[in-house]
Amino acid sequence: MDNITQKLMQKSESTKKDAMGRAISLSALALIVIVVISIFAFVMSRGLATFFHDGVSVKDFLFGTTWNPSVVDPHTKQPYIGALPMIVGSFLVTFLAAIVATPFAIGTSLFMTEIAQKRGTKIMQPVIELLVGIPSVVYGFIGLTVVVPFIRSVFGGSGFGILSGTIVLFVMILPTITSMTVDTLKSVPRHYRESALAIGATRWQMIYKVILRAATPGILTAIVFGMARAFGEALAVQMVIGNAALMPQNLISPSSTLTSVLTMGIGNTVMGSLQNDVLWTLAMILLLMSLVFNLIVRAIGRRGELK
């Protein structure tokens, strides 16, 4: 082989560097995947121990209404591990917060994209960004010092409960839903608007009949993302919900959520005990629910594509 052939056939420095760089970046990516898999593996293995190791029945766990794992029921000889109060609490605050936040989010998004594009965006964009930026403990602190006393003075009782949790979560998920809704509304093609206005529709008719309809899958996705955030939020909710593992009697009775019981309990139980295992089962439910939210988002995305 002559010189040039040899040169062209040899691995150049560039090729070697590229192989190295590719390997490094791929291993970083692999690391992230491994982390995700291990989170599921570890939490699931601990969480399932409740059923396989401690012999708790799934039905008792999911539908039992008394939560006091360190006390044994004298009749059944089983500890009180009914997680329904927390499951109900979590779903209640999540749905209520989403129901309250959605009209606000849609209204604000419409203001930014349809009603007052320039001024609306200039004012509301920073508002949304600042709301996202506020840490959840600060939301919790404000909830504790403003919302809870307010509820107490208006409705009586302690002020802690589902209602306070809902109000705090409403503000927390509002920016999430709003910014995603804004993106969706912006992606509605311009000619939709023009053709609606051209046939004599008022602005509101255009928004209601054309834009919101075209943007429905995107808005639903935004709401689901907001709900996922609400469902997984721990400290802010824990600070205002009252932390009583009881079935919520009404919106202002002290209650609890999966996350609040977890944050309060994990430190006070011994690893490997039933009291500890059931808490990991709660964590497992959180994990699976975030998976469910993910699947819902995907399903909405797929249906949106089909249209």
Add this chain to the structure above:
Amino acid sequence: MNAKTADKLATGIIYTISGIVALILVAMLSFILVRGVPHLSWHFLTSPAKAFEAGGGIGIQLFNSFYLLLLTMLISFPIALAAAIYLNEYARKGRFTTIVRTAIEILSSLPSVVVGLFGFLLFVVKFHFGFSILSGAIALTFFNLPLLTRSIETSLAQIPNLQREAGSALGLSRWETVIHVILPAAVPSIVTGVVLSAGRVFGEAAALIYTAGQSAPALNFGDWNPFNISSPLNPMRPAETLAVHIWKINSEGIMPDVSAVSAGASAVLIIVVLLFNVSARKLGAMLHKKLTSA
């Protein structure tokens, strides 16, 4: 109601709603600042917290927060950068890429308390790191990785393909082009993303209460040997951060001035986080200007 009235009514409602949202933010910010700022003093920012009496500060917590932030960024930035490079520059459409993207999406949507509990299980308990800055930094890394990776990936994707072709045509490999051409051009928006994520990390508490712990032992600020237990730099010591401190004293604080301390601490937390948010964009814009001007 005819169409015109409906239109006017709807417009009015939309204005009102937006006004309320803006008002909520203003009210929250002013509440925190009005309640908290008067409490701020050099003494408050530098002295250690007190458990049972009034007059405690947040000095150690503040230091812990920044130290933890620094360690978290040191661990998560290189990983996120490398992962983003792979995703944007090497990955082809296919099953592997889909799986990886799904994994990142799932990680970003996991409740931070669950991420913290995983850190607790693996690092605090299994690896015997105990409640420590290191455990906390690793938990925060998991919490930070998906969003940081995605933001860096977006920054890389914004650099036009012309630049990649230019590198290839000069006989440079993908890697050389990325490191020396694409990355420098993407620096402004990467910086914005990193500083924004720093704000998130600084305010995070749920992932930390069972990893970095809820206690802030006294530190000897004269001892900078990271192997000494009272050294501020020791990564194996438990370290309650500012955000955790706010949660902790509100949940079970018994000092008489608890509301004043939490208002002051909240004000500091919010000011720092807002500074991160504002400076992120300012810094990015500044770097961008510097890069493109002569």
Add this chain to the structure above:
Amino acid sequence: MANTIDLKPVSEFISEDAPARYVYDMSPEKHEIALSTHDLQVYYGDNLALSEGDLAFERYKITSLIGASGSGKSTFLRSLNRMNDGVATVKGNITYRGVDINTKAIDVYEMRRHIGMVFQRPNPFAKSIYNNITFALTQRGVTDKQELDEIVETSLRQAALWDEVKDELNKSALALSGGQAQRLVIARALALKPDILLLDEPSSALDPISSAQVEDTLLELKNQYTIIIVTHNMQQAARISDYTAFFHMGKVIEYDLTRKIFTRPKVALTNDYISGNFG
């Protein structure tokens, strides 16, 4: 301008029994061949974008590739230094100095240093003018400041940019005008001392004056480089190139001396194209 040709082929040149295809016989005995392709086929997925690509390029000459958009000329050009790797599948042989460079065994990065490329839109790096030129060299291990200085000056002179930028070599290349930027990009490619320079519509994004400057530059470079250029602009092809290949629907229809293509094309389709009947 080098060869001024009247661009009005007359249809009576085309006889009834005109061939459907004509490729100039680039016999190795009479010509020094810099690069040649044999049976080149390019697929985008399952789509055959180019076939029957059998062309030989003479050393130290300018060859133009012309044809309508989507005719396969750019695809062909980008295959020559394997810029299509990862984008398209390229089958067939590309022979460069006796070596088939379209095989896995070839180090593409090394090969591209011999066969450089300049694109349609000027793409200077976000670096100084100086570093734009030296960057690839320093990656190859050239670090001697004096040597680098010399290369910068030589290549900028070759690209006819030296006089305009010699006092502001540390200025950001992004501040250059379109025409200057494109000449910088050419200088950047020349700094690696390639054998062959591939240009993909290098002046289509430029104003007429800048475009003329780039053309002048190419004519200067012809003495030392083999140049293959894709162009939409038939006047440009006629002005600067020695050979011209006409592409249509993914095939080379006619390849001949530029002079012949633009005065007496042998294929009716070529005649139609250059007389502006389509394209």
